[in-house]
Amino acid sequence: MSVDQLSAPLTKDQAYALVDAVMERDDLALTASAHENEETGEWFFEATCDSPPDLESFVELARQTLGGKVDFSVSPIDPDFNWVAKSLEGLAPVSAGGFYVYGSHETGPVPGGLTAMKIDAAQAFGTGHHETTTGCLEAINMLLKRKKPRHMIDVGTGTGVLAIALAKRTKSPVIASDIDPISVTTTIANAEQNGVGKLIIAVEATGMTNPTIAQNGPYDLIVANILAGPLMALAPSVGRAAQKGATIILSGILQHQARGVINAYARQGMTLTQKLQRKEWTTLMLEMK
Numbered sequence: 001m002s003v004d005q006l007s008a009p010l011t012k013d014q015a016y017a018l019v020d021a022v023m024e025r026d027d028l029a030l031t032a033s034a035h036e037n038e039e040t041g042e043w044f045f046e047a048t049c050d051s052p053p054d055l056e057s058f059v060e061l062a063r064q065t066l067g068g069k070v071d072f073s074v075s076p077i078d079p080d081f082n083w084v085a086k087s088l089e090g091l092a093p094v095s096a097g098g099f100y101v102y103g104s105h106e107t108g109p110v111p112g113g114l115t116a117m118k119i120d121a122a123q124a125f126g127t128g129h130h131e132t133t134t135g136c137l138e139a140i141n142m143l144l145k146r147k148k149p150r151h152m153i154d155v156g157t158g159t160g161v162l163a164i165a166l167a168k169r170t171k172s173p174v175i176a177s178d179i180d181p182i183s184v185t186t187t188i189a190n191a192e193q194n195g196v197g198k199l200i201i202a203v204e205a206t207g208m209t210n211p212t213i214a215q216n217g218p219y220d221l222i223v224a225n226i227l228a229g230p231l232m233a234l235a236p237s238v239g240r241a242a243q244k245g246a247t248i249i250l251s252g253i254l255q256h257q258a259r260g261v262i263n264a265y266a267r268q269g270m271t272l273t274q275k276l277q278r279k280e281w282t283t284l285m286l287e288m289k
């Protein structure tokens with residue numbers, strides 16, 4: 001997946017006006033967000049885009065919305081966001097939140113007392129090594145100590161690692177969705193090899209849009225480890241799919257982006273209950289009021 005990131009310094013009002021304008025345009029494959037630089041107080045508009053025609057339409061939309069020409073810097077997204085490359089880093093087993101994640105190449109003994117998951121990444125993201133994944137596993141572990149969700153969805157499932165973690169611990173069905181068909185087939189294979197094939201319903205979907213997702217909702221647990229921009233764009237549909245009292249676990253958020261994501265979800269009735277920081281990555285736990 002090749003992704004461009006657009007950004008421009010604007011006033012706060014301009015940045016939010018442009019985010020609103022982009023969100024009204026379903027035809028643009030863009031995810032947009034407004035951010036304040038907490039040190040300088042400057043506001044930025046940021047968007048990610050994965051096809052050139054959408055970029056051109058966006059520049060025209062920005063001109064119309066802001067009433068003039070705006071110079072956006074366009075750059076390939078940080079190599080850190082290359083999901084597959086990231087997933088192939090460090091293939092030693094990883095433990096987080098009482099889970100032990102290892103690949104089929106691993107021959108060592110599985111330690112007792114942990115929920116073991118054999119996860120093969122193939123071309124999908126999610127060996128368990130990235131801080132966004134470990135943050136989610138830790139958040140899931142914290143949640144499961146106090147409640148047992150029954151209607152669960154993992155949005156942006158990658159290898160299925162989080163959905164499989166939930167299915168193994170709760171023994172309840174989990175919807176595992178991803179925009180990428182390779183993730184769907186990888187998740188099915190991983191679910192089978194972890195003995196939870198019957199519990200994982202893997203679907204190809206963008207965000208919360210899919211008939212299977214609608215039929216199985218509303219949800220008492222929604223997990224989404226994607227990126228700040230897409231997460232902000234998803235806030236209204238996550239809000240509609242969440243039961244009262246539901247837990248929402250979000251990750252893929254850089255520390256300076258957390259405030260924007262919290263605000264976007266607060267506008268849809270979800271409030272922050274816990275924040276986990278793993279290096280520069282923030283995982284949020286929220287509750288639907």
Ligand SMILES: C[S@@+](CC[C@H](N)C(=O)[O-])C[C@H]1O[C@@H](n2cnc3c(N)ncnc32)[C@H](O)[C@@H]1O
Pocket residue numbers: 083124125126127128132133136155156157158159160161162177178179180183205206207208225226230252
């Ligand atoms: C960071 S990976 C997370 C994988 C796994 N859940 C984990 O925690 O390791 C993000 C995944 O989200 C998927 N994705 C990106 N945008 C999406 C969207 N709008 N809807 C559903 N999935 C999306 C990507 O294809 C990728 O597999």
